[in-house]
Amino acid sequence: MCLAIPVKVLRIDGQTAEVELGGNLTTTDISLLEEVKAGDYVIIHAGIAIQRYDEQEAELTLELIRQIADEGAA
Numbered sequence: 001m002c003l004a005i006p007v008k009v010l011r012i013d014g015q016t017a018e019v020e021l022g023g024n025l026t027t028t029d030i031s032l033l034e035e036v037k038a039g040d041y042v043i044i045h046a047g048i049a050i051q052r053y054d055e056q057e058a059e060l061t062l063e064l065i066r067q068i069a070d071e072g073a074a
Contacts, residue, residue, distance in 0.1 A: 005065065006041040006058035017042075017049065 007019040007028075015031040019042065030036045030049045041058035042049040053061075 002045065004043045004045070006043055006053040006061055008058070009036060009038055009040045009042060011038055012036065019044070019049075 005021060007021045007026075009017045009030075010020050010025070011018045012030065015029060016027050017030045017036060018025055018027050028042070028044050028047055028049050030042070033042065033049050033052060036042065036049065036052065039055075041053040041055055043051040043053055
């Protein structure tokens with residue numbers, strides 16, 4: 001099973017984007033998506049962005065994940 005977590009696009013260089021999640025930076029291939037820009041949220045699978053994600057939904061999803069992690073740490 002796979003858990004899809006939205007990541008924020010910081011910069012784009014051709015078909016590659018630098019993305020951020022929780023302070024961690026990585027690069028991902030964005031060639032499957034059209035019109036991705038800095039500030040967008042995307043879902044990544046196996047290093048490839050497969051879907052753009054609504055910003056409000058992304059923030060809600062990330063907050064729920066933080067809450068679950070906090071409860072698990074308690």
